[in-house]
Amino acid sequence: MDDPGPSSPGPEPPPPAPPEEGDGWVLLPPSEVEGVEDPKVIHWEDLQQELARLWSLSAALQAARDRKTHLAARIESALEARRAFLRQDNELAEIRQRLQDHTDHLGDLKLCAKKSADDAEDRRERLCVNIRTLSVASKTLGAARNNLEEANKLLTGENGHGRLKNMEQKLRMRQQYMITQVAQIYPVRPLDEQSPGHKPIFTPSIIKISMSFSAWQFEWISSSNCFSGNAESILPNGYQKRPLAILGLQLSKPTAKKTGYFSDKTDFQKSSTVLGYAGHAVSLIASYLNVPLRYPLRFGGSRSYILDPAPSVEPSSIVSVATSIPPSTSMRILEFPLYFDAQETTKSAYAIFLLNKDIEQLLNYIGAESLGPRHVLANLRQLTAIIQSQQYISVD
Template structure:
């Protein structure tokens, strides 16, 4: 019964933020039409999806500006990627809430200006165990921007990496293998597809 409720709620999220595969100039296919990996992570029976062909709410997620930012980078492309990342972050946050999974890297939602937190201590370990414990309990999270505007490209790229780790955490929770660190939308697509499949209820 709980899984049916989770499936219903997450299907609503999928309706609000559809992840689709672009198959032509203006043609998009729903993700359910393209079954991919199973719970063992074996997707040999289906052709891997090109990450560049996936969209969320009609927007592509272009990672290139996060790795090769320059004065000639298309500002509109940067804005579209930030908006897409904001959508993805909201979807991840909602799914984690419905599955009751505390995210390893919590999100501070803000649309196209969303941040992700890393609570890992950035201090060097010392021999004084008590001071280490005190520091670790009082450590403030490092916050990384899921957008490039006015931000360091390296920090933004790391934020995308952390967001994908959150998606991987949710995939692991439902017993599905991640497609890899560079497949943010593809991993999200697989997460949504698996939860909406009949197998999710049966397990």
């Protein structure tokens, strides 16, 4: 077969397009090349057409790639727009929720404002009522203040509180004068400072009577500041343990023999006389101070009696001072001998106890305390000394 002659030159293929980014020749291993085992044989006459076909396919592939890139860009833009839309939709939903919450809150505020307005109206009405009440009370208070000022003027006037204090001071001076006379009639002093032959001295002036006191008594009166406190302050140092006596007679309980009779009737008579003196002095002081005694006295000299409102029991059944009596028992007044008797020593001791309770009542009335239940003469001396002091006359 003859070789074909040179064929007429066909149209020149268009110049290859410049390779895009990523295009170029790549060496592949034979195993990855399609049809490497059965290659397609193209004759020389068909080569030109095959190249043209391949070129057109390459151009179509490039156009497809461009469209793909353009579509990918559009899809990406659409997805981005979709994401932005979703974000805006979520934000809009949140804004709607906040708006709804704000609307609900405004509704609650409106209800609270309405309730507050109603409360304010009620309070305003009550305030108006209170203002009217205060206005009336202010007028009443002004009238009461005027009355109080007038009352104060009356009290501070000539016939007011000053006059009352003067009258009270004069009354106490009179009481002091009369009780000073009683203290001179029945002087209570240590036994070694007086004798049975002592005679009472009467003077018309309290100052002269006070000057006749002993030195220790005058010193206590001038230095005393108040009546309350320790009652033993009435007894100066050295005199507290010295026996006391009235007009030289000492109070002492006579000793009894086994037969029940006293060994010496003189001690019996002296003690009874001292009790009569003390009872008379207490009775006079109580009457001058206008103090009703809890246990009244029936004065009879050395045969005096003291009365005790006690249950209706027989006197012979009284064996001690402290006796428990049912509250339902009927009450009547009992008399106890304020003197020593050979047969009634228990009753006599109880009478002395009641006399000391009367003296303690008078001490408490003037603001002092008792020295104890067994110090009849000491309590009586303390009572008269306090009343004769200058502090008793002072009226606050």
